[in-house]
Amino acid sequence: MIKTDILIIGASIMGLSIARELHHRHPELKITLLEKEDSLGRHASGRNSGILHAGFYYTPDSLKARFTVEGNRLLTEYCLQHNLSINRCGKIVVAKDEEELKGIYELKNRGDKNGVDLQLMDEEELSQLDPNAKTYRKAIYSPATSVVNPKEVLNHIATHFEKNIDILFNEKFIRREDTHSIVTNKNTIHYQHLINCAGLYADKIGHQYGVGKHYTLIPFKGLYLEYKDSNLIQKHIYPVPNLKNPFLGVHFTKMVDGRVKIGPTAIPALWRENYQGFSNFNLGEFLEIFRYETKLFLLNSFNFRDLAFTEMKKHYKKHFIKQASHLVKKLDEDKFGDYLIPGIRAQLLDTRTMKLEMDFVAEQEETSTHILNAVSPAFTSSFSFSKFIADKVEMTMKM
Numbered sequence: 001m002i003k004t005d006i007l008i009i010g011a012s013i014m015g016l017s018i019a020r021e022l023h024h025r026h027p028e029l030k031i032t033l034l035e036k037e038d039s040l041g042r043h044a045s046g047r048n049s050g051i052l053h054a055g056f057y058y059t060p061d062s063l064k065a066r067f068t069v070e071g072n073r074l075l076t077e078y079c080l081q082h083n084l085s086i087n088r089c090g091k092i093v094v095a096k097d098e099e100e101l102k103g104i105y106e107l108k109n110r111g112d113k114n115g116v117d118l119q120l121m122d123e124e125e126l127s128q129l130d131p132n133a134k135t136y137r138k139a140i141y142s143p144a145t146s147v148v149n150p151k152e153v154l155n156h157i158a159t160h161f162e163k164n165i166d167i168l169f170n171e172k173f174i175r176r177e178d179t180h181s182i183v184t185n186k187n188t189i190h191y192q193h194l195i196n197c198a199g200l201y202a203d204k205i206g207h208q209y210g211v212g213k214h215y216t217l218i219p220f221k222g223l224y225l226e227y228k229d230s231n232l233i234q235k236h237i238y239p240v241p242n243l244k245n246p247f248l249g250v251h252f253t254k255m256v257d258g259r260v261k262i263g264p265t266a267i268p269a270l271w272r273e274n275y276q277g278f279s280n281f282n283l284g285e286f287l288e289i290f291r292y293e294t295k296l297f298l299l300n301s302f303n304f305r306d307l308a309f310t311e312m313k314k315h316y317k318k319h320f321i322k323q324a325s326h327l328v329k330k331l332d333e334d335k336f337g338d339y340l341i342p343g344i345r346a347q348l349l350d351t352r353t354m355k356l357e358m359d360f361v362a363e364q365e366e367t368s369t370h371i372l373n374a375v376s377p378a379f380t381s382s383f384s385f386s387k388f389i390a391d392k393v394e395m396t397m398k399m
Contacts, residue, residue, distance in 0.1 A: 001181075001187070001188045001189070001190055002032065002187050002188070002189045002190070003030075003189075003190045003191075004030045004031065004032040004166075004189065004190070004191050004192075005029040005030045005031065005191065005192045005193070006019075006022060006029055006030070006031040006032070006191065006192065006193055006194075006195065006393070007032050007034070007182070007189055007191035007193070007194045007195070008031065008032070008033045008034070008194075008195045008197055009033075009034050009173050009194065009195070009196050009197060009198045009205060010033070010034070010035065010196070010197035010198045010199055010202075011033045011034070011035035011040055011154075011158065011167050012043070012044065012045040012197050012199055012374075013045040013150070013153070013154060013378065013379050013382045014045075014197040014199075014371055014374050014378060014382055014385070014386070015033050015195070015197035016033070016040075016154060016157045016158055016382075017157070017382040017383055017385070017386035018195055018197065018386040018389050018390065019031050019033055019161070019165055020157060020161070020383075020386065021383075021386040021387055021389075021390045022390050022393065023161070023162065023164065023165055025390060025394070026399065027162070027164065028164070029164060030164050030166075031164060031165045031166070032165075032166050032167075032168060032189070032191075033165070033166070033167045033168065034168050034171045034172070034173060034184065034189075035167055035168065035169050035170075035171065036170070036171065036172035036173070037169065037170070038169050038170050039169065040151065040154045040155055040158055041150060041151040041154045041155075043199055043200060043273070043344070044199050044200070044343060044344065044345070044346060044378075045150060045154055045199075045379065046150050046151045046154060047150075047222075047341055047342070047343035047344075048150055048343055048376070048379055049147070049224075049253055049263075049264070050147045050148045050149060050150045050255070050256060050379070051091075051145065051146075051147050051236065051253065051377075051379075051380070052071075052072050052075055052076060052086075052144075052145065052146045052147065052148060052379075052380045053068055053072065053145060053376070053377040053380045054068070054069070054072055054091070054111070054116050054117070054118075054142045054144040054145045055068030055069040055072060055111070055114050055115075055116050055377075055380075056107055056108075056110050056111030056114060056116040056118055056140075056142065057107065057110065057241065057243070057248070058110065058114065058359075059110065060110065060113040060114055062358070062359045063359050063360040063385075063388075064359055064360060064377060064381065065110075065113075065114045066384075067360075067381035067384040067385045067388065068114075068377050068380055068381050068384075069114055069115055069116060070383075070384040071377070071380045071381035071382060071383055071384035071385065072144055072145075072380050073144075074383035074384060075148070075153070075379075075380060075382070075383055076088075076144075076146060078153075078383065079148055079153065082156060082160075084148065084149070084152055084153060084156055085148060085149045085152055085256045085257075086146055086147070086148050086256065087146060087147045087148075087254055087255070087256045087257075087258065088146040089146065089147070089234065089235050089236065089254050090141060090142060090143045090144070090145055090146070090235050090236070091141070091142045091145035091235055091236040091237075091238060092126065092129065092130060092133050092135075092139055092140065092141055092142075092235045092236065092237050092238070093107060093139060093140040093142070093238045093239070093240060094126075094133060094134060094135035094136075094139045094237060094238070094239065094240070094327055095135050095136045095137070095138065095139070095239075095240050096135075096136055096239070096240075096326050097136055098136070100136065100239070100240040101136060101137055101138060103240035103241070103243070104120070104138050104139065104140055104240060105138075106243065107140055107240070108120050108140055111140075111142075116142070116144065117142070117143060117144055118140050118141065118142055119140070119141040119142075119143070120138060120139075120140060121138065121139055121140075121141055122137065122138060122139075123135060123137065123138075123139075126139045126141075129141060129234070129235065130233055130234040130235045130237070131234075131329075132232060132233055132234075132328045132329050132330055133233065133235070133237050133327070133328060133329075134326065134327060134328055134329045141235075145236060147236070147253065147254060147255060147256050148256055149256045150379060168186075170185075170186075171184050171185065171186055171187070172184055172185045173198065173201075173205060175208065176208040176209060179366070179367055180192065180367060182194070191367075192367070192397065193367055193368065193369070193393055193396065193397050194367060194368040194369070195368070195369045195370075195371070195389065195393065196209075196368065196369065196370040196371060196372075197371050197374070199346050199374070200217065200219065200272045200273065200344060200346045201217075201272065202217070202346070202370060202371060202372050202373075202374075203215050203216055203217045203348065203372055204217075205370070206363070206370040206372055209365050209368050209370065210365060211363045211364070211365055211368070211370045211372075212361070212363055212370060212372045214350060214351050214352050215348050215349065215350060215351065215357070215361070215372055215373075216288070216292060216348075216349050216351055217272065217346050217347065217348060217349070218268070218289065218292060218293065218296075218347050218348075218349045218356070219268075219269035219271070219272050219274060219289065219344045219345065219346060219347070220247075220266045220267060220268060220269060220311075220344070220345040220347055221265060221266075221267040221268075221269045221274060221275070221342055221343070221344055221345075222263060222264030222265055222266065222267075222342060222343040222344070222345055223263055223264060223265045223267070223314065223320070223339055223340075223342050224253075224261045224262065224263030224264055224339065224340040224341075224342075225261060225262050225263060225317070225320060225321070225336050225337070225338075225339055225340070226259065226260070226261045226336070226337040226338060226340055227252075227259075227260040227261060227262065227335055227336055227337070228335045228336070228337050229260065229332070229335050230254075230258045230259050230260055232252070232260050232328065232331070232335075233252050233254060233260060233328065234254075235254065236251065236252060236253050236254055237251060237252040237327045237328065238251040238252075238327075239251060239326075239327060244302065244303070245302060245303075245307065245356070246347065246356060246358050246375060246376075247266040248376075249323075250262055250263060250264070250265070250314070250320070250323040250324045251263075251324065251327065252324060252327060252328070261340060262320070262321070262323075262324040262336075263340075264343065265311055265314040265320070266307070266311050266345065267311040267312060267314060267315070268293055268307075268308055268311065268312075269289070269344055270286050270289055270290060270293075271285040271286045271289060272285050272289075272344065272346075273344065274344065275342050275343075275344065276342060292349065292351075293308075295354065296349075296354060299354055301353075301354040301355055302354075302355050302356055317336070318333070321333055321336060345375055345376070346373075346374075346375060347373075347375055348361055348372055348373035348375075357373045359373070360373055360374060360378070360381075360385065361373035362388075362389060362392070364392060364396055366396070367396075369389060369392055369393055369396070371389065
């Protein structure tokens with residue numbers, strides 16, 4: 001039997017950040033992280049775009065608004081302090097018509113309320129900032145939006161842990177044994193408090209603790225295409241998103257090395273690790289997810305039917321490219337290269353309302369804390385959000 005004070009399931013950006021925060025507060029605690037893979041960043045934390053969001057998309061009363069602004073600052077400082085790769089190029093949000101212009105003003109309003117530095121500019125000012133960016137009348141510029149290398153950040157945090165923190169690789173949670181222990185594929189592990197940062201499987205683990213029973217995870221696949229000319233754009237260029245859904249739409253991203261890509265899609269996936277072909281196929285997951293997606297399609301909850309049709313079309317390369325073409329003045333379709341590494345967005349569904357959870361969701365019971373919904377901007381928010389979780393753990397453990 002392995003004994004530890006704090007057991008964290010998942011060495012994701014959230015798991016690593018929480019371990020780091022708890023260690024800073026209580027260096028005497030023994031903290032153990034379980035990682036089912038043989039290395040870090042094999043799932044969401046290592047497959048995301050690496051964008052450090054500024055925090056202007058989210059309603060002022062949300063946890064996302066609360067943690068993104070500070071999280072951006074903390075992670076930016078961390079990268080600069082440790083000489084990690086960071087491209088501080090900034091982001092532009094553009095409109096294509098009168099209706100989207102209303103969205104520009106709404107985003108500016110949210111940003112102002114959230115304390116985000118945003119600049120509202122006209123077409124002439126935009127052309128000076130990025131000559132190829134295209135908008136209808138107005139655009140927003142966010143200087144605080146940057147991009148990092150996610151795996152580099154993950155590995156740096158993990159390799160700079162001090163004593164009393166261990167990461168067990170190839171160690172998979174199997175079941176809850178009792179109030180203070182679990183069984184993995186290798187060991188029985190005894191703990192004082194468990195923190196569930198299992199991402200794609202956080203809901204399943206939570207259910208074993210009686211937590212989040214009315215939630216289930218619906219996976220969405222994110223695809224990216226590389227553009228073979230780094231001079232196409234100077235900044236990240238985003239469309240005005242549909243603020244009723246948690247997806248930001250296909251956009252242009254300047255990667256940390258200056259290369260350019262478009263994406264991501266938000267294609268409904270059919271099992272939790274449905275990255276490519278039939279890899280990691282799980283029949284039980286397929287049947288469960290297909291049942292929920294069919295129900296969403298029939299009810300057309302949160303306009304799922306239109307979303308599904310729209311996103312499925314993006315499997316066709318030409319249609320995918322077309323979704324980004326209105327963001328720039330000039331684009332050469334022949335310069336698009338291969339698809340990059342796909343990701344899966346672990347999006348939580350409330351089965352009572354049949355609506356997607358738009359905000360972070362964390363729930364507790366007596367000896368455990370469960371992060372059930374940690375979607376974008378979870379990477380950006382991780383250092384700030386980890387303080388929130390550490391506070392909860394301290395209260396529960398009466399530390």
